[in-house]
Amino acid sequence: MAVREILLLGNEDLYSISSEISPEQIEKAKRISIDLHDTMLDFKEKYRFGRAIAAPQIGEFWRIIYMNWANHPYVLVNPRLQFGEEQFEVWDDCMSFPGLEVKLKRYKKTTISYKDLEWNECALEFENDLSELIQHEYDHLDGILAVQKALDSKSFRINRLKAGCY
Numbered sequence: 001m002a003v004r005e006i007l008l009l010g011n012e013d014l015y016s017i018s019s020e021i022s023p024e025q026i027e028k029a030k031r032i033s034i035d036l037h038d039t040m041l042d043f044k045e046k047y048r049f050g051r052a053i054a055a056p057q058i059g060e061f062w063r064i065i066y067m068n069w070a071n072h073p074y075v076l077v078n079p080r081l082q083f084g085e086e087q088f089e090v091w092d093d094c095m096s097f098p099g100l101e102v103k104l105k106r107y108k109k110t111t112i113s114y115k116d117l118e119w120n121e122c123a124l125e126f127e128n129d130l131s132e133l134i135q136h137e138y139d140h141l142d143g144i145l146a147v148q149k150a151l152d153s154k155s156f157r158i159n160r161l162k163a164g165c166y
């Protein structure tokens with residue numbers, strides 16, 4: 001168990017494409033998910049936001065997303081996303097650039113299929129802000145950051161609270 005360093009915007013490694021976990025690597029996935037949990041909790045204490053984190057953000061280039069939703073932790077291994085048709089505009093944030101918000105478009109509805117840590121096939125459906133969140137985390141697995149999806153060059157703003165300025 002460890003709080004890991006979160007890679008920050010500008011670190012080229014954030015653009016890496018992460019690899020799938022094989023069933024033989026599930027113990028590694030468990031260790032990474034514990035570090036993701038610890039790291040997110042530590043971040044949340046400092047910055048007061050953060051509901052999900054992707055493994056590449058702590059330098060583990062594996063297709064794992066950790067999220068905490070309604071006080072329940074979820075570990076999503078090898079996730080696959082399906083979208084509805086409708087999109088919406090939203091201000092997105094990221095633990096890799098705390099304080100910077102980016103306006104972009106996301107799909108309103110998402111279905112995510114994944115393996116859990118027992119290698120069961122699972123699926124969750126999300127709408128609105130949670131749909132946005134899961135698309136954001138999924139993008140990290142493909143080395144895509146929210147800043148790359150900004151609607152235009154003015155779609156950026158600083159949120160003082162999320163930057164840790166209280």
Ligand SMILES: [Zn+2]
Nearest residue numbers: 093094095096
């Ligand atoms: Zn992020």
